[in-house]
Amino acid sequence: MKSLLLSLSFLIGMHVAFAQVGTINGMLISTNAPLANINIKLAGSSRTIKSNSEGSFQLSGLSYGSYVLSFSGIGYETKTLKVSLNSPVINVTAEMAPANANLSEVVVTGVNRATELRKSPIPIAVLSKKAMEQNGGTNLIESIVKGVAGVTAVTTGPNVSKPFIRGLGYNRVLTLYDGLRQEGQQWGDEHGIEVDEYGISRVEVVKGPASLSYGSDAVAGVINMIPAKPNFLDRQLNGDFSTNYQSNNGLFGASLGLGYAINNWKFTLRATTKAAHNYENKIDGLVFGTAFKEYNLSASARLDGNWGFTKTAVTYYDNKMEIPDGSRDSLSRRFTRQVLDTGDDIKNRPVVDEADLDRYVINPLHQRIQHFRFYNNSQFKFKSSDLNLLIGAQQSVRREYNHPTAPGQAGLYVVLNTLNYDLKYNLPEFAGIESTAGINGMYQTNRSREATDFPIPDYNLFDVGGFYFAKRTLGKVAVSGGLRIDRRTINWPDFYVGTDPLTGFGKQSTVNDAAADLQFPAFKKAYYGVSGSVGLTYNVSEKVLLKANLARGYRAPNITEIGSNGLDPGAHIVYLGNRTFKPEFNLQEDIGVMVNLHDADFSLEVFNNDIQNYIFQSRLTDVNGNPVVIVPGNLTYQYQQAKARLYGVEVAANLHPSNIKWLSFNHSFAYVVGLNKSEELLRAHGKQAKYLPFIPPLQIRSEVKVTAQQPIGFLASPYFKADVAIFADQNKFYALDNTETFTKGYTLFNAGMGASFRARSGKVVADLFVQVDNIFNIAYQSNLNRLKYFEYYQSSPNGKSGIYNMGRNFSFKLIIPF
Incomplete structure (x- = not known):
């Protein structure tokens, strides 16, 4: 018996030793992009793994045979795949479809x-x-x-x-x-x-x-706004080239993006340029002062590992754009240009030559915005938790050139330096509760350079806040909420402004200059805020979802609201702040219902927002009701503070019949009312002060879209769509001192088409998008268009006031991936 047992053991051991085992290497993609953090489950076992950041996974130590793999992930339809393992290593690729809802x-x-x-x-x-x-x-x-x-x-x-x-x-x-x-x-x-x-x-x-x-x-x-990343392939250079043209203002844009991966490192680089001349509409013709040139450059490097990842990135933004002021000839309504500093009469300027209206050359009167960004975002994974650290440095350089007799002299020249920090720790799950604790804020300094106008002081700001957030799912109910405490300090020293005897322009001065004025007396104040939220979602069924949320927000007054006292040349506005302002606090209630049916999706969201210490702009007038003019040709606005309330509703209905998959209808409705709750203003001015300034009117958007379900020759997923955007009259506006005026409603018709071009191999070689906005070239003014209020005459020969929005515009965009 002992010999028999030894023989059986030997035979079993030999069978195990020579049993054939293999490995399944896989790749998960969606529309040719790798999918990370997808769950892969081996059917019939408890073995489950996740795809890595490159979309790949590996199942090793499997005996030869047939297996069923199940793939699932948030945002994608679950997919199963049968695999026959009959060699030491097999490679499989699975493509997952995005979830319809x-x-x-x-x-x-x-x-x-x-x-x-x-x-x-x-x-x-x-x-x-x-x-x-x-x-x-x-x-x-x-x-x-x-x-x-x-x-x-x-x-x-x-x-x-x-x-x-x-x-x-x-x-x-x-x-x-x-x-x-x-x-x-x-x-x-x-x-x-x-x-x-x-x-x-x-x-x-x-x-x-x-x-x-x-x-x-x-x-x-x-x-x-989340930056794009290429489809990284190890040791292969890939990316895309994009180009865009728009007919109305001759906009031309081009962008080249590159990506390269080696082992666990991923590198990206992108360079972009855009240029446009003045835009056009049928009332104003070409609108002088709206041309621009823009350049962008960005790069990043990311390292992934089992411990987490770290990403370092840098961006550079450089934009030169003209400064419109809307000055015109009173009879012809042709645009005029400023040529004098001293003695300038805004109603007696020379008319702009027609040849200058469609040139890409930027006018001497323009602003230049430069923005530099450098940051590192890292995540460190532990057994059941992770730590996220984001540190960034930014510099914003803003120059506005508004002196025609000295085009190289900036009227406004400010440099804003900011250091951001953000630390979040996702704690281990406890009793079904997922929670996060964190601290974030910034340190900021703003300094004026060789300028002539000083709308804000040189200030220092330090911001810090800590929070705790938690969520838990209890059956069909998911509950979440948290609490935060903030502190922000702002300070600046005495800021003096004098006159340069050589140029006659303003200049920053000191207390030792007897002729200098103290434009910004020293200031120091700390602002505190407590904010938080609590909300829940209830899955009535897989098709019906109810939501409710209550949130309290906090905002410290910004620098112009408490400290401004001067001309912003680019805005053509003299701002006057109030250093006694308190922080804003708002309490918003949201209730929503979402229905996800087989052939349609519906959503309804209702909100109510009560705001304490709401800050808004209002034109300044004298005791006789006449506009106060501090700088000729420029409006004067003084900030106000009052209680406010906003409420509204948003509805969306998307129809996608399952038996007519090539057809879809998308509709949305948005309506908001903003009420000024200042008892003092309402008693003194009644309906003129009833509403808040610059609230959008009722909007309805409706789109019909046709998308081919099968390729048509070399065209993949070609589509055609047509939509209409309806904007109602805005008769609920802040009319006090003509801060706003009635805005007539309008309807815009738009259309678009596009497709992907595929090679015989099935690879996408180009994507084309064609769009035409305002098909019928409607002349309209949005109540949120600042140029609507650029007007210097009580009446005009054509009965039109201010500047109108863009007319018909064709847009062509081509993207070539490689």
Whole structure:
């Protein structure tokens, strides 16, 4: 018996020793892009792994035979794959399809862990690169406005768009680039977001107070612009070349992006240029002073490992754009130009030559915005937690040249330096609770250089805040919330302004100059804020979702609101601040319902926003009601503070019949009302002061889209779409002192088409997007167009006042990947 047992043991051992085992190497992709953090499960076992940052995975030590692999991940449809392992190593590739409903989109904005939209009570919208390409637009913010209900923009021509969310803008909307808060003198009306639009692959928009995660300046919401990354292949150079042309202002743009990977290192480089002459409409013709030239350069290096990752990146933005002032000849309505400093009469300037209106040469009167950004974003993984560290340095250089007799002399020349820090720790899960604790803030200095106008003082700012955020899922209910405490200090010394005896212009001076004026007396103050949120989502079923959220936001007054006292040449406005202002606090309630059916998606969001100490601009008038003119040819605005309330509704309906897959209908409706709750102003001025300034009117957008389900020759996924955008009359405006006037509604018709060009191998060799906006060349004025108020006459021969928005515009964009 003993011998028999020994023989059986030997035979079993020999069988095991010579048993054939192998390895499955796999790659997960979606639209040719690698997919990271996808769950791979081996059917019939408890073995589960995740794909790495390059989309690859490995299952080793498997006996020869047949296996079933299951792939699942947030934002993608679950996929199964049968695999026959009959050699030592086999390679498989699986392509996963994005989930039809955007409720499965992964977001990281406004929260601190990757989160499904389905589980977030905070209203969040996600816009992909392809959606932005198909939307078209004269700049990145305009593309976002077209794609996200509730987002609008204050504009100064086609190159300057300041985002508003649900009627709130300026410093109340926090813009992020790759998670780093954007600091670039954003208090100004007349320059936009310093970001390369060609290098953005995704935008996430939080609609509502997000101060919990970010502190001050996020009371309206957050727009996070996430840079694109190539499809990295080890030791292969790849990337894309993009070019764009727009007919209305002759815009030409070109961008080259490169990517290279070696082992665990990934490198990117992108260079972009854009140029345009003045834009045009049928009322004003070519609008003098709206040409621009823009250059962008960015690079990054990232190292991935089992311990996490670290990424270092640098960006450079350089934009020269003209300064429009709207001065005209009273009879012909042709635009005029300023040629004098002393003795300039805005109503008696020479007319601009026609040949100068469609040139790409930038006028001597222009502004130059430069922005430098250097940052490192790192994540360190532990057994059941991770630490995220973001450190960034930014410099914004803003020069505005407004002296025609001395074109090399800047009227405004300010340099803003900012150091950002952000530390977040995602704690181990405990009792089903996922939580995050963090601290973030910034140190900032602003200095004037060799300028002649000084609208703000040289100030120092230090900001710090700490928070705790937690979420838990209890069956069909997901609950989340948190608390934050902030402190911001602002200070500046006495700031004197005198007169340069050689030029007659203003100059920064000292207390020792007897002729100098103390324009900004010394100031020091600390602002404190407590913010937080609590919300829940309830999955009534897989098809119906209810959301509710209550959030308190906090915003310290910005530098112009408390410290301004002078002319901003680029805005043509003299700003007057008030150093006694208190911080803004808002309390917003959001209720929403989302329905995800087989053939349609519906959403309804209702919000109410009560604001304490709301700060807004109002024109300054004297006791007789006449406009106060401190600098001839420039308006004077004084900041006010009062209670306010905003409320509104947003509705979206997307129809995609399953039996007619090539057809879809997308509709959205957005409406917001902003009420001024200042009892003093309402008693004195009644209806004129009833509403808040610069609130967007009711908007309806409706689109029909046809997309081929099969390739047509060498064309893959060709599409055609047509849409209509309806803007109602805005008769709910802040009319006091003619700060705003009635704005007539208008309807714009747009259309677009495009396709991917594929080689015989199936590889995409180019993507083409064609868009035409304002097909019927409608003459209209948006109430958020600053140029509407650039008018110096009580009446005109054609009965039109101010400057109109852009007319018909064809846009052609070609992207060539390689």
